[in-house]
Amino acid sequence: MNSEYAKKIDNLKSKLKSYPDFPKEGILFWDIFSALSDGYTCKLLQSLLVETIRCKYPDVEAVVGLEARGFLFSFSVAAELGIACLPIRKKGKLPGEVLSHKYDLEYGSDVLEIQKDSVRPGLKCLIIDDLIATGGSIGAAAQLLYSCGAHVLGSLVIIELNSLNGRENIPDVPVHSLITYD
Numbered sequence: 001m002n003s004e005y006a007k008k009i010d011n012l013k014s015k016l017k018s019y020p021d022f023p024k025e026g027i028l029f030w031d032i033f034s035a036l037s038d039g040y041t042c043k044l045l046q047s048l049l050v051e052t053i054r055c056k057y058p059d060v061e062a063v064v065g066l067e068a069r070g071f072l073f074s075f076s077v078a079a080e081l082g083i084a085c086l087p088i089r090k091k092g093k094l095p096g097e098v099l100s101h102k103y104d105l106e107y108g109s110d111v112l113e114i115q116k117d118s119v120r121p122g123l124k125c126l127i128i129d130d131l132i133a134t135g136g137s138i139g140a141a142a143q144l145l146y147s148c149g150a151h152v153l154g155s156l157v158i159i160e161l162n163s164l165n166g167r168e169n170i171p172d173v174p175v176h177s178l179i180t181y182d
């Protein structure tokens with residue numbers, strides 16, 4: 001990636017805000033919505049995500065967004081790249097036959113689901129989300145995709161929280177992040 005890309009990353013970083021003790025005491029919460037409150041940064045972020053996918057995952061056939069914040073980015077990049085946009089949602093939100101996977105995250109545990117027939121075997125998928133903390137959500141999403149026979153190319157997030165060892169916890173799923181915090 002070139003120096004123009006690095007400048008865009010610095011610009012994006014300057015727009016991100018964090019909130020101590022949310023949603024629980026001891027958690028420093030990184031709020032992706034703070035970067036979306038001006039149109040310039042929305043365009044900047046969109047172009048960074050699309051450029052990163054074209055460079056790192058050129059063969060991708062479907063982006064898989066994780067509810068809820070991942071959805072902000074999965075549709076917009078899929079529309080620009082002209083590829084499929086598939087949802088993985090929290091328990092009880094998807095109609096039809098679903099597969100479920102329980103997982104832990106930084107401030108609790110949850111269940112993610114995928115529609116059984118949403119993925120054809122071998123489909124080259126990229127998981128997209130706003131942030132990786134423990135890696136629980138991306139790990140659960142990858143398990144669901146494997147169960148459907150998908151080929152998981154990796155994952156793309158805007159923010160990576162290094163101290164929570166997310167990428168080490170999901171060694172089978174390559175993680176690409178735009179910004180990391182220690």
Ligand SMILES: O=P(O)(O)OC[C@H]1O[C@H](OP(=O)(O)OP(=O)(O)O)[C@H](O)[C@@H]1O
Pocket residue numbers: 066067068069070104105106110129130131132133134135136137138166
């Ligand atoms: O790496 P992990 O430890 O799994 O944490 C990261 C996940 O946590 C947040 O989602 P959350 O489940 O809070 O849902 P939301 O997007 O609906 O707010 C975030 O958007 C990621 O999906």
Ligand SMILES: Nc1ncnc2[nH]cnc12
Pocket residue numbers: 027028029030031105106107131133134161
């Ligand atoms: N620290 C954090 N900030 C924002 N979203 C998160 N999801 C899990 N941990 C988080």
